Structures are given as C-alpha cells and as structure tokens.
Amino acid sequence: MNIKYKIIIPLSLVALLAAACNSKSTPSANNQSGNAGNNNITAIPQNAQNVVTYTDNGFSPKTLTIKKGDTVVFENKASDDARVASNPHPIHNGYPTTGGCVGSTFDSCANIAPNQAWSFKFDIVGSWGYHNHLNPSEGGTIVVTQPSASAAAFSQSANRLPAKPAAMVTSPTSQPVKTSPSVSASSMPSPAQKNFTVNANDNSANLTTITASKGDIVSIKFNVAANETYHGGLDFRSPNLSTGTIVTGSSKTVSFTATNSFTFIPYWPATNIQKPYVIKVQVE
Numbered sequence: 001m002n003i004k005y006k007i008i009i010p011l012s013l014v015a016l017l018a019a020a021c022n023s024k025s026t027p028s029a030n031n032q033s034g035n036a037g038n039n040n041i042t043a044i045p046q047n048a049q050n051v052v053t054y055t056d057n058g059f060s061p062k063t064l065t066i067k068k069g070d071t072v073v074f075e076n077k078a079s080d081d082a083r084v085a086s087n088p089h090p091i092h093n094g095y096p097t098t099g100g101c102v103g104s105t106f107d108s109c110a111n112i113a114p115n116q117a118w119s120f121k122f123d124i125v126g127s128w129g130y131h132n133h134l135n136p137s138e139g140g141t142i143v144v145t146q147p148s149a150s151a152a153a154f155s156q157s158a159n160r161l162p163a164k165p166a167a168m169v170t171s172p173t174s175q176p177v178k179t180s181p182s183v184s185a186s187s188m189p190s191p192a193q194k195n196f197t198v199n200a201n202d203n204s205a206n207l208t209t210i211t212a213s214k215g216d217i218v219s220i221k222f223n224v225a226a227n228e229t230y231h232g233g234l235d236f237r238s239p240n241l242s243t244g245t246i247v248t249g250s251s252k253t254v255s256f257t258a259t260n261s262f263t264f265i266p267y268w269p270a271t272n273i274q275k276p277y278v279i280k281v282q283v284e
C-alpha cells in the first residue's frame, strides 16, 4: 500500500480548488479575497482523520479533541449551506489568529454547500468554540491539546510512516548514528499541567497574578459572576490569546504553553470598554 499517494492527492486537490475559488470573483459579501488559506472548501474528502459532520440536527460530535497541528474537516451533510466560524458571533475573534475575513482565520468565510467540506488546521492549544454563522445557535467545540514530547514524536512517525517507524530502525551502517530529535524529545520530562480558576466580575477578580514556569501547560478557567457583571459578560484579551465573550454566570477555560509573561485585560465585549483590573500571567 502506498501511503504517499493517499496523502498527496487530497492535498493537491485542496490546493487546486482553493486556487480556483480565489481566481473567481464572486459578488458574495461573505467571500473575502486575499485570504487563500481560509477558503479550503472542497468536496468531502475520504478517510479524513478528524471530522465534524454538520447535518440538519447541527454539528457532531459537539466536542472534538485533537492534537496541536491537526486539521479538522468540517463536512456539510445537511440540506442547507453552513458557514463555520470561531465564536463569538458575529465578531469571530475567539480563536486567536488575526487576518480572517471578520476576525480570526478560524472562519470558512464562504458558505459550505451541502456535500462540501472545509478544513482548518489548529496550531493553538485551547478550547475553541465555533458556530454556524448562518444559524448561530448551532455550534460545537474543538479542544486542541498539546501532545506530550514523546507522544508527538510517536504520532509523527506513526502518521507518516506507519509501516516503518524510522526512529526505531537500527542503522545497518557502521557510521555513528545521529541522535534523532524524536529520541531526545522522548527522554525529556513531560511538562507540568497547572490549573487556575479566576472568579471575575466587572470590578475585580479573586486571582490577578498567575505564576507558571516556562514550558508548563497552563489552564485558566474564567468564571464570570452572575451578579455585579453587566449582562453582556466579559472578554479577557491578551496579545496572543483571548477568551472571547463569556456571558454572565458562565465560564470558559483557555489552555496554553507558558513561554513569556503577558497580561489578560478584561473588556465588555459589546462596547470594548476596558475594566479596572488585569490578570497577569507571570512566566519564570
């Protein structure tokens, strides 16, 4: 069995269709040009690994957990168009990459017709809500996890060379074998998981400094109080990572690998008014 062809054919198909879509000038306001990476709308691919299916009943599974770097294929098997977009509606900026047609690049931007699919690669660890922009009450969550060092090395060799895990083949030559990165990575200690809970309202939070070590996987659960918070809720924003809108009385969890210190600033999402406190993430 030749695995290479299975991988190369769908990818080149994606590239061709993406190029075709972008060269066409469409009058649709939803179609943003100059954003080629985003309009990966194709026929439904076969044998996709991470699939969310949209039917007339909404998205399934509601929560899909993947590894950082995985691509999710959103397949439309419903009778109507769908447009997958990062929460919150309508600003689509929850997934923290800018340059999409509205906010985040996690946005199909164009409508996905029945029997078409849209693919998106997730490079940021965290829990990312999305919705159908054409019917915003429908949605789901993609949970992107950080593979542990050894798991990452294993899944890379397992995905690409299932029949021949290169790292484990003993070299038949007498030359010294270079230590491969996967071997040294697997001998490194796994990063620590650190969990924090922030209880916040419009005026203050119970936890305003979070301390972690470089490399830690940090999870912060933001609870937005039902009382003493304007009903539109809060959005905790930082240069690289934002929670998106958390409505009053609900919570959201963000996860990331600690690299540099930064600060979350809470805002009223509807009016972009900054609240009078900050939450510092101190990485030592």
Ligand SMILES: [Cu+2]
Pocket: 085, 088, 089, 090, 091, 092, 131, 132, 133, 134, 136
């Ligand atoms: Cu929307």
